[in-house]
Amino acid sequence: MPTHTMRAIRLHEHGGPEVLRYEEVPIPEPRPGEVLVRVHAAGLNPPDWYLRDGMANLPPETRPRFExxxxxxxxxxxxxxxxxADVEDFSVGDEVFGLLRFPSFEGSAYAEYVAARASDLALKPAGIDHVHAAGAPMAGLTAWQFLIELGHDHPSPFQAARHRPVPLDADTTVLVNGAAGGVGHLALQLAKWKGAHVIAVASGAHESFLRELGADRFIDYTKARPEELVHDVDLVLDAVGGPDSRRLLSTLKRGGSQFPVFFGEFDEEETAKLGVTVTGTQVRSNGAQLAELGSLLDAGTVRVAVDSTFPLADARAAHERAGQGHIQGKIVLTVGR
Structure with missing residues (x-):
């Protein structure tokens, strides 16, 4: 490395996209169990703007600590x-991708270099570029841990019960709400990989995109309410979540499940009366699971859609794009020296 400093985006205060500062900071040094990664691309995710605005939308007891x-x-x-010295799984020159240190807010990915735990990383699929690889980790692992395999024993801050994915096959019908976004479009593809029948809910502008990804049925939520059109599904994966999530309970058959990615408020009496379950989890870094997802990305079985890219120095514009909503896939920062 020619210098001991790098460019990075930092927050010194909370607020809108304007608080993102492009600065020169020291290059981190890898500690035991870590590698230093020269960043080629960094993906944007909702926790990035939760951190930026001080996590006002999260209950105080669930907010990670940071300085x-x-x-x-x-x-x-x-x-x-x-x-x-103690890392054996990676070598200098390896192309890697990963979800770093989540659910803490110490990932520090908006930078030219980052010190990453080796256990958070997987080899980048050779068949995709860094931009698409950077769009995969959080959204892909969220979809994976909700739908395929939880992969950890950490309790969720949102519920006492352990989340258990529902087995998916040709006899399963899955409704994906928010299907065009980061988690949604990957969840749709994973459900199709398992053979499920998938109903995708998004705005009409995304219909052709979602049908290309394999959606068997499409509902434009701007024209119709899915709870009025759909009944007897086995699973709802609600990638939007929040206060309105409970309206989708009526689409489920008895014995069905709803997985809200962003937990909302549900009435236990209502779910018991309907004979359904509501469960979720908090995504966690997992290099081994990411390697499994990476094999699907390499084969083209699953693909990451990129909504837009911005240079690292233009992180503010990237966050402004995120704030506009109606994102198709992922927003990614490109990094170069």
């Missing part, structure tokens, strides 16, 4: 630049 200034970002794709 300002902080470098945001968790999703990264790049090349290993240095390796701690």
């Amino acid at each position: 300002l200034p902080v470098i945001p970002g968790t999703d990264v794709s790049g090349v290993v630049e240095a390796v701690a």
Whole structure:
């Protein structure tokens, strides 16, 4: 490395996109169990703007602790630049991608270099570029841990019960709400990979995109309410979640399940009366699961859609794009020296 400093985006205060500062900071040094990654691309995710605005939308008891200034970002794709002495799985020059240190807010991915736990990383699929790889980790692992395999024993801050994915096959019907977004479009593809019949809910502008990804049925929520059109589904994966999520309970058959990615308020009496369950989890970094997802990305079985890209220095514009909504796939920052 020619210098001991790098460019990064930092927050010194909370607020809108204007608080994102492009600054020169020291290059981190990998600690035991870590590698130094030269970042080629960093993906944007909702926790990035939750951090930026002070996590006002999260209950106080679920807010991770952090100190300002902080470098945001968790999703990264790049090349290993240095390796701690105890790391055996990666070597200098390896192309890697990962969800870093989540659910903490210490990922520090909006930077030219990042020190990453080796256990958070997987080899980047050779068949995709860094931009698409950087769009995969958080959204892909969220879909994976909700639908395929939880992969950890950590309790959710939103519920006492352990989340259990529903087995998916040709006899399963899955409704994906918010199907065009980061989690939604990957969840749709994973459900199709397992053979399920998938109903995609999004705005009409995304219909052709979602049908290309394999949606068997499409509902434009701007023209019709899915709860009035759909009944007897086995699983609702609600990638939107929040206060309105409970309206989708009526689409389920008895014995069905609803998985809200962003937990809302549900009435236990209502769910018991309907004979359905509501469960969720909090995505966690997992390099082994990401390697499994990576094999699907490499084969083209699952693909990451990129809504837009912005240079690292233009992170503010990237966050402004995120604030506009109606995102198709992922927003990604490109990084170069």
